[in-house]
Amino acid sequence: MDFIIPLLILAIPLGMFLLLGLAGMKMSHKLAGVLGTLGMGTVLVLSYFTAFTYFFSGNPEFISEAGVRLQSVIFNQEWLAFTPNLVISLGFLLDPISAMMLIVIPTISFMVHLYSLGYMHGEKGFQRYYAFLSLFSFSMLGLVVATNIFQMYIFWELVGASSYLLIGFFYTLPSAVSASKKAFIVTRFADLGFLIGILILSYYTQTFDFITLTSDPGAAFASTAGATFMGGSVLTWAMVLIFTGGMGKSAMMPLHIWLPDAMEGPTPVSALIHAATMVVAGVYLVARMFPVYLAVPFSLDFVLVVGAITALYAAIVACTQIDIKRVLAFSTISQIAFMMVSLGAARPEFHECLGYMASMFHLFTHAMFKALLFLGAGALIHAVHSNNYTQMGGLHKYMPITNITFLIGCLAIAGIPPFAGFWSKDEILVAVYSYSTFWGVWMTLVAGLTAFYMFRVYFLVFWWNEPEYHHRPHDSEWTMSVPLIILACVSVVAGLIPFGKFVTWQGHEYIIHMNWVVAGISIVVAVIGIIIAGVLYLRENDRPKCMADSCRWLWTAAHHRFYWDEIYLFITHKIIFNGICRPIAWFDRRIIDGTMDGFAIVTNKASYAIRNLQSGRVQNYVLVYLIGALLLAVITAWCLA
C-alpha cells in the first residue's frame, strides 16, 4: 500500500490543529467549525478506504494465502537511534486491530465534530475547541497506528495532553480546571509506570518494535531469564507496569477517579474521549502487546482481576448517581472493565483466544452505543440546561428522536438482542465462563446491573414525573440529531458484523458459535434488570426512596463512590503533603534559599566594601595600575622561586 494516504490520515488532523490553533481566532466560528468538520470528514473517508483496503482487498501484503491476516508496516521512519537495535521510529502499522480503530476513531470523531457545530454554537473559544478536537484526533490516530512502543508512548502522552485541554475547555469554571488537572495528574502518574515498564522491557529485549516483540516473545525475552526483582521476574514487573499506564488511561480501579470528574468538559468531548477513544487506549495497549502478556500468565490474571473488580464497583456506583453524565461515566468504566476482563480471560486453549476477539468486538460496539448515549445526554442537557435527572422527567413527549435513540443505546448496552451490545457482551461472557466459572458468574451479575442502572436513568429521564420546565424542551437541530440517528442505526446493526472474520488473535479466521446457554442467561439477567428498573422508576413512587433508606449506609457509600476521592485526598493532603512535602519545603526555604541568600548578601557586602576603589581621582587610578602590574610580577616571581 502506498504511504501517501496513511500519512494524510495523520497529517490532516495535525495540519487542521495548527491551522485552527494559529489562525482560528481570525476566522468566524462557522468557518472554523466547518473547516474542522470537513477535515475530519476527509480523514474519515481516507481511513475507511485504508481499513477496507486492509480487510477486503486480498492484497498479499495484508493477508496470506492461508487466509491469515498479517501485520503490515506501511512506513517506518527512523527518528532517534540510541543503539543500533534500540531505535525510536515513527511509522504506520496496519493490522486487524489498528484497521478496526481506523474505523472507530474517525467515525466517532466525525460525529462529534458535526454534533459540536450545534452543541457548542456561540461558545467563547469555539475555534480553539475545534483545534483541540483535531489535536486529539491526531494523537489518538497516531497512538493506534504506532509501530513501536515508544511511538505509542509519545502519542499516548499527546492524548493525555489534548484531553487535558479539552476537559478544561471551560477554563473559567473552577470545577473544570480542577477536573482537567485531576485527569492529567492521575493519568500522568499512571504513565510513569508505563514509562518505567517500557524502559525495563526495552532494556532486556533491546527493541521497541511491536512486531519484533510480539512475533516471538520467547526469543525476545531470552535474556530476561533469571532476572528477578522483589520476587517477580523483571518481565512480569515490566508488563504489570505497562498495564499501569493502561489502567490510568482506561480508568481502572484504583486509578479511575479522574473519569467521573472529567465530565466537566463539554458533553461531545465526553462522547469522544471518555466513551469511545481515549479510555479504550488501555485496552488497546493490552491487545497490542497481547502475545507478550500471554507469555507472562500472571500479568494476564492481574488484568482480569483488576478488570472484574472495577466492573462491579463501577456498576454499583452508577446505580446511585444523580448526574446523568456521571452515570454514563461509571458505566463507561464498567464496560471498559468488561473488555479488560475479556482480555485477561483470553487463552489460546479456550476457543483460540476468543476473549481477545470478544474484547475488540465489544470495544467496537461499545464505542458506537456509548457515543450515542453521550450525545443523547448532550441533547438532553442542551434542552433542559441541567445535568441532573431530578430536573428531567417525562421527556419522551417532547424529544421523540432523543427518546428513541437513547432507548436504542440503552438496549444495546443492556445486551438485548439484536442490538450491538448483546453480541459482543455474549462473546465476552462465553470467553470468561470458559476460563473460570466464578468470574463468569461475577460478570453476568455485572451485566444485569448494567441493564438496571441504564434503564433507571432512561425511565427517570424520559418517564417518571414531569417537573416544571421553564420553556418547553424540544429535539435539537439537525447537526445534533443526525449523528444520533446514524449512531443509533449503527448500534442496531453493528452486532451482526461477523467480527471473527476480521479481528482475531494471530489473524486466523474464527467462526463465532452462539453459546445459547450463556446467551440465554445473559438475556434473562438483562431482562430482570430492566424489569426491576421499570418497577421502581417508570412511574413516580416512593419505592426507590424506601429501598435506599432500608440500607442507607450502602447507598450513601455508593453515592460517594465508596470514598475513593476522600482516600486520595487523605493520602495526598495528610500523608504526602505533611510527611514529605513540608520537610522538603522547609529544606528548600531554609537551607537552599538560605544559602543562596547568604551568597547574595556576601556579594552585596563585598560590592559595598570595595566601592572606594573607584575614587574618581586619576592619581589613584594610576597608582592602582602600577601596584597591580608590580604585584603581578612579584607574586609570579615569588611563586616560581
Next chain:
Amino acid sequence: MDYSQFLAMKQEIGLLVVFLLVFLYDTFASARAAGATGWVAVGLFAIFTLFGFCPTVSEPAEAFAGMYSTNAVMATIKNILNVGTLIIMIQAITWAKQDAVAIRRGEFYEMVLLTLFGMYLMISSRHFLLFVIGLETASLPLAAMVAFDKHRYESREAAVKYILTAVFSSAIFLMGLSFVYGLTGSLYFDRIGIAVAEGGLSLMLIVAIAFVMGGIGFKLSLVPFHLWTADVYQGAPTPVTSYLSVISKGAAAMAFLIVLCQVFAAAYADVWEWMLYALIILTITIGNLFAMRQKNMKRFLAFSSISQAGYIMLGIMSCSELGTAALMYYVLVYIFSNLAAFGVIGAIENNTGCVSMEDYNGLYRTNPRLAFTMMLAMFSLAGIPPFAGFFSKFFIFTSAISQGSVAIYVLVLIALINTIISLYYYLLVVKAMYISQEQGPVATFRSSGSERFALWVCVAGILGLGIVSCFYNSLLGIAGV
C-alpha cells in the same frame, strides 16, 4: 625599497582610501552637502566592509621585512571590527546632527577610521615598533573623541582622565618592551619568541611580561588597569562609548592573544598563564561587583563590559586554535549585544536626555520595541539561551576547559558563578522596564530611521548568530581547528 609591498596591506590601504575620501568630502563639501557627511562615510565604509570579505583579502601576506603580516584569522577579526564600526557609524548619525556636534561631525568619522587603522596595525604587526605605533594611533585620537562634547564638563573630565591614564599605560608598556629588547636583542615577534624559549625564565622577563600585560590590559580594561573605564564611558558621548567598549576592546583582545600566544608562547605555562588567570578572576568578579551598584546606564555598561572582557580573556587561556575561534566568536556576538544596548541608550539619550536606570522604569509601556530590544541585549549579555550570548559563553568556556587542568575547571566555575551575579544586574534593567510600576520620565517617541536600522541589525545578530551554526563553524575553519 620595493613599494609594491604596500599592496600586501589590502585592508589598511582600503581603509586609508575611505578615510581620505571622507576627509576630502568633509573639507570641500558645501555647507548643505556637509549634512550628508555621515551617510557618505557610512556608504563608503560599507563598500569597504564588503571588500573585506573578498577571498583575496584573507590570503596570507607579509611586508616590510616581516614587520607586517596578515592571514585569514587577522582578516576575519578585522572584518568583525568593520561590521561593528559600521553599526556604530550608523548609530552616530542622529547624534552627529545635534547642533553642538554637527559642526565637527566629519572629524568624528575621520577619527573613527583613523583609530580603526591603528587597531589594524596592532593586529597585523609582527614587530613591536609597529605595534606601538598602532597602539598609539588607536589611543590618542580616542581622547579627542571622548572630549567631543567639549562643552560638557563630564566629557572634558573623561578625556583628561583617559589621556593621563593612557600615557601612563604607554610608558609602562614601553618600559616592558625595553626590558624585552634588553633580554632578547630584538623587537621582531618571532625572534623574541625564539630568544625567550632559549633564554629561559628570569625576573626581568616576568616583569616585562607583567608590564606588557598592563599596557594591553589598559585597552581591554582588565582589573586592576580598568579604573579609567567607568568615568570615561560615562563622560564620553554615547557613540564614542560604544566604540570604546566594543571595537577598541575587540581589537585589543586579538592583539593580546597574538602577543601572548605567539611572542611569549614559551613562557605560557610558567608565567603568563597564571597572571592571566588572576586577571580574569579579578576582572570578572570586580566588574560584576561594581556593576551591581550602578545607577547610570552608561556607567553600568562600563562595568558590564569590564566583566565581559574577563570572559573574552578565557579564549586566550587555552592558547589554542579553538580558543582563537571562540574569542573571535565572542567578540562578534559581544559587538551585536552591546551595540543593541548602546543603541537603545543612545536613542533615549538623543530624544529625552535620560541616562539613569530609574528613567527606564516603565519603558515597556511607553516604548515597547526599544524595551524589547534592550531586553534581548541584556539576555544576550547575560548568556541566556537561545540568544547568541549563550552560545558565545558556551564556546568560550568549552575552549578554556579543553586545556583540561583542574585549575581551569575552577576558573570556569568562578566564571559561571559570576554569570549568575551578572544575571542579577542585567535583569535589574529588564525589571525596571517591564515590571516596575513607577513611570519614568521617558515619553513615547519615534527614534530616527538610522537608529532603528542599526537596532534591527543588532537584533538580527542576537537572534541569528547563535542559532545559525555556520557562523561559528566558519570561524572554526578559519582558526584552523
